[in-house]
Amino acid sequence: MTSNSEDKRLPQPELPEPAHPDLDSMLSRKFGKEVANYFSGSPLNRVSFLRQDHPFLSHALTHHTTTFLIFNKLEPLVESPTKLHYATYADVKPIIGDDPYSKSEEDLVKEYNSTTYIPQMIFLGLHEDKDGVTTKKGYKGAPFFAVDVTPKHESIKEAAEALIKSFEDKGVHFSKGRLHMALPAEEGELRHFLFQYGNSDSSAAAIYAEARHLLDWNARNPFCGGCGQPTFSVNAGFKRTCPPTDFSQLLASGTQGAGVPEKPFDRPSCPTRGVISNLQFPRTDPTVIMACVSHDGQRILLGRQRRWPAHWYSTLAGFLEPAESVEEAVRREVWEESGIKLGRVVVHSTQPWPYPANLMIGAIGQATPDGEVVDLGNDPELEDAKWFSLDEVREALRVGTSGLGERPGPEWREGGLRLPPRTAIANQLLTSVVNGFVSAGVMKI
Structure with a gap:
């Protein structure tokens, strides 16, 4: 059962339209339509x-x-x-x-x-x-x-x-x-x-x-x-x-x-x-948040903190450190928190986050063949981290999304995986992966 604090489910608003969604270009044909996350898309x-x-x-x-x-x-x-x-x-x-x-x-x-x-x-x-x-x-x-x-x-x-x-x-x-x-x-x-x-x-x-x-x-x-x-x-x-x-x-x-x-x-x-x-000048703190895919592309790594509701998982995230590239920060944070070693990292989209002054840099990384063993012994931030199949994540995106203090969808069943709502960039990263972002076909012109 959900906790007593989870007594409501707010509507999940539609995301803003990306810039020039119908414009045909070399970049749009190669990488697909740009993703506009919640809090972006100002008129x-x-x-x-x-x-x-x-x-x-x-x-x-x-x-x-x-x-x-x-x-x-x-x-x-x-x-x-x-x-x-x-x-x-x-x-x-x-x-x-x-x-x-x-x-x-x-x-x-x-x-x-x-x-x-x-x-x-x-x-x-x-x-x-x-x-x-x-x-x-x-x-x-x-x-x-x-x-x-x-x-x-x-x-x-x-x-x-x-x-x-x-x-x-x-x-x-x-x-x-x-x-x-x-x-x-x-x-x-x-x-x-x-x-x-x-x-x-x-x-x-x-x-x-x-x-x-x-x-x-x-x-x-x-x-x-x-x-x-x-x-x-x-x-x-x-x-x-x-x-x-x-x-x-x-x-x-x-x-x-x-x-x-x-x-x-x-x-x-x-x-x-x-x-x-x-x-x-106003300060903006860059933060990396990443969907990690197994080497064979069939599983996604998710983690959870102790304070989160039961069965609620999300992508890993952390602050960018001085003299560190985005790709290096993604690999470092994932290894420190979960022990997983990533190879190629691709920036997917970004999200302004005014709590108080972050820019969430969303990325997708793929594990190396010998780097898929979870080890939580370095950084105690996570209570758990484990691999989920694409089908498990796809079903959770359909029925199990919610804010931390809200109920999941009406079709969710006790014990099922729960994920952040679509207003969170974590949701968009996971959606992109299960829709084929890492498959070779997406990258073709």
Whole structure:
């Protein structure tokens, strides 16, 4: 029987369409259609070159087509596990103020005061399938922003708590789950204020992933890694800088004085200011995850951790280490965790993973003829690892997939193999193998 915690089964959304799915090319004929994993496939043009264009950002912020994703303690505002709730400028104005982009980025850095709290906001990009703003270069689309309304500072606490209560009064709430894997990858509709622009095919999961990743990175990096002093968010939330000066009287004198000083004090020297730039950039940690196939191509290696439900297995995974190629990381992690020795390794697809900042690099590797004996004696991470036939995996993909806290499908029978849902890249790797990825025929032009 399943555990008491497994009392629900959320719908498994469709995966996003890959780029140019119908385009015939040499690469598509040789390697097949590209795989787009969950959390990828964003419809937003990030127009990164406009992140310092504050006149554009000011216009985008207040435009009537602009959409805001709201987060409290990194949890998104949702109507249900399968639907985000999108806010308007009027909703967030009490938190962010009249126009946070009214001054240039350069002026904001010159006027920096480390004791002034500025709510974190991210410009996510333009939805080009929607009517919206038009840039100087002619790019068009509805702007998307993410805003952190966590009431963690006295200057916004009252306004933030009032905003959170107003949302709760509307029947929406901030999701409490750590993983949000039921959001549609191809969402059928946005909130009511976007209906007038037509139905949306927006990928809610991909937009959410971008927002959460950047909000989390900003929250984790309030101080400079070079000098330990407070940093300042710039470039519409995509960079942080260590300003050379500070208007804060608290840091200048050790006591909070009255009024604003006439000029800022010079902050202590910082090694980041002695090079080309003093900017910090968002971090992404590469992680390898791999489906391992036996030398004869008839079995797949799967492993399980102790905390997982009974009969629940998955592909092996681990972090890429410094000065290590993807292929080397795949072979090392598989050998350390299971004792299996791999020969050829092929990269299959990748998946953004905003918990907090990973890029899952999916690969498929094939065991060497003398390297198929399982040995769990090196790394104690796994409780078990063993080979499963292609038919066993194929049947589990059909009836036994689920999230860790969910029930398997209705056709699953006690004792049968259980696997991750299709929103996990592990599922896509296994599906690819049982569908013939490693057979010679797939590689023919």
